[in-house]
Amino acid sequence: MTDFPFLGILTLLPLVGAIVVALIPRRNGELAKTIAFVWSLAVLVLTIVMWVAFKVGGDRFQFHESYAWIPSWDARFTFAADGIALVMLMLIAVLTPVVILASWHDVESSPDGAKRSVPTYFALLLAFEFTMIGVFAAADVFLFYAFFEVMLIPMYFIIGSFGGPRRQYAAVKFFLYSLVGGLFMLASVIGLWVVGGHTFDFAKLVESVNSIDQNTARWLFLGFFVAFAVKAPFFPFHTWLPDAGGAAPAGAAALLVGVMDKVGTFGILRYCLPLFPEASRWFAPAALVLAVIGIIYAALLAVGQNDLKRLVSYTSIAHFGFIGIGIFAFTTQAGTGAVLYMVNHGLATGLLFIVVGMYVARRKSSLVSDFGGAGKLTPVLAGVLLFAGLASLALPGTAPFVSEFLVLIGTFSVHKAYAVIATAGIILAAAYALWLVQRTTQGTLNPALEEIPAMRKDITLREKVVVAPLILLLILLGFYPKPVIDVINPAVQATMQDVGKTDPGPTSVVANGGAR
Incomplete structure (x- = not known):
């Protein structure tokens, strides 16, 4: 079954769907939505079949495919997936149909009253799914870079054409930040080709890492890291995300923050650590400092936000700090927790963005100050x-708690100070999450809400279908994360071996109270 070209078909399927939906006449918006939704479900079914076919404990990279592309550069259409890539592909496949269904009535008209093309919007969502799958499935460095840059295009048009009042500013800022970061990676990709034996094949490059000069490797690592830090985003490369997340349609923002940003942390795990092991160890202290600063800084900014979508965007920056310390702690527990955090954050933040979008669509405003007491009108929502x-603050019993616990305990075993400081972020997470809920749905009812007919409508059947799978997954993975951890753990262990790191041994306590 593993000889079946899962990844090639999985990558191309959304692209074909995007073309089909884009060709639908503008007047047939309902047809475009239906085809896009059914097409995304087909992608989900194929991904589930691939998950079942994946052999836990088998080869590190499975579903390998390779097709000729640019022979003179030894660049090929090479696809392969380890456990880390597989869970991210599943996250994409789950979130895309949820987002399409959540966005069913969100794009008919812009805030200024202008009519917008429904087929174009849903075609862009499928095109974005195509690029996201491609970037996680690529096993050729040049192919990865191509998807890394191409994925900017559909999101740029989604934000710039279908976003809020500041959509054009946010779209340009998002594009320029990511493009500049990508140029740093392009320089490193070229340098890696020169010193790595004139090949872009990931497996061949991993074999040649010991032949790369130490200083050269550090510069190449830095080029990749800057690009990934911008994409993630890590502090201080984060400033584009609140604008993009605040301006994008809620569903698209769920994909932007829930999946696209994970390309940065995935890239560090997949490329920076195995290709530049010594440089990864050398830069680790600086990366840990930036991650911890990001946790505290972004959480403090989130508390003071008056825009719902910008608030959620800042919380995501804080969460990426936890993923960062999990990666650069270089322990299996922390690394597994970081990858699991990438999945759980995508589910929790995706749900949060979608529900916020439901309130924004009803109120026609994303300002917290325009709400207050909304729960009296919409108790279920x-x-x-x-x-x-x-779930966003990692309450025990929800999936993010498991991943956050693994990150902290795995980091504490080697970097106690960083783990203790990061724990303060949990307290701040409680502050901004509960403050968001209290100011929006609790307290005295804002009289203006009663005058808006849409605000008197509680959660609809379609909205229940949208949120139900995310809620179920967050609860299921909160109590039983083993199936996902079993897939992730071997890939993380192999990555730690690439870096030359082993887990610390247990500490025994002697009778006089000392440790050894």
Whole structure:
């Protein structure tokens, strides 16, 4: 079954769907939505079949495919997936149909009243899914870079054409930040080709790492890291995300923050650590400092936000700090926790963005100050927002708690100070999550809300279908994360071996109270 070209078909399937939907006449918006949704479900079914076919404990990279592309550069259409890539592909496949269904009525008209093309919007969502799958499935460095840059295009048009009042500014800022970061990676990709034996094949490059000069490797690492830090984003490369997340349609923002940003942390795990092991160890202290600063700094900014979508965007920057310390702690527990955090953050933040989008669509405003007491009119929707907020702050019993616990305990075993400081971020997470819920749905009812007919409508059947799978997954993975951890753990262990790191041994306590 593993000889079946899963990754090639999985990559191309959304692209074909995007072309089909884009060709639908503008007047047939309902048809475009339906085809896009069914097409995304087909991608989900194929991804589930691939998950079942994946052999836990088998080869590190499975579903390998390779097709000729640019022979003179030894660049090929090479696809392969380890456990880390597989869980991210599953996250994409789950979130895309959820986002399409959540966006069913969101794009008919812009805030200024102008009519917008429904087929174009849903075609862009499928095109974005195509680029996201490609970037996680690529096993050729040049192919990865191509997807890394191409994925900017559909999101740029989604934000710039279908976003909020500041959409054009946010779209340009998003594009320029990512493009500049990508140029740093392009320089490193070229340098890696020169010193790595004139090949872009990931497996061949990993074999040649010991022949690369130490200083050269550090410069090449830095080029990749800057690009990934911008994409993630890590502090201080984060400033584009609040603008992009705040301006993008809520569904697209769920994909932007829930999946696209994970390309940065995935890239560090997949490329920076195995290709530049010594440089990764050398830069680790600086990366840990930036990650910890990001946790505290972004959480403090989130508390003071008056825009719902910007608030959620800042919380994501804080969460990426936890993923960062999990990666650069170089322990299996922390690394597994970091990858699991990437999945759980995508589910929790995706749910939070979608529910916030439901409130914004009803109120026609994303300002916290325009709400207040909304739970009295929409009690069920307010309950879903509360659950999403609690999942975001990693409440025990929800999936993010497991990943955050693994990150902290794995980091504490080697870097106690960083783990202790990062723990303060949990307290701040409680502050911004509960403050969001309280100011939006609790307290005295804002009289202006009663005058808006849409605000008197609680969660609809379509909205229940949208949020139900995310809630179920967050609860299921909160109590039983083993199936996902079993897939992730071997890939993380192999990555730690690439870096030359082993887990610390247990500490025994002697009778006089000392340790050895």
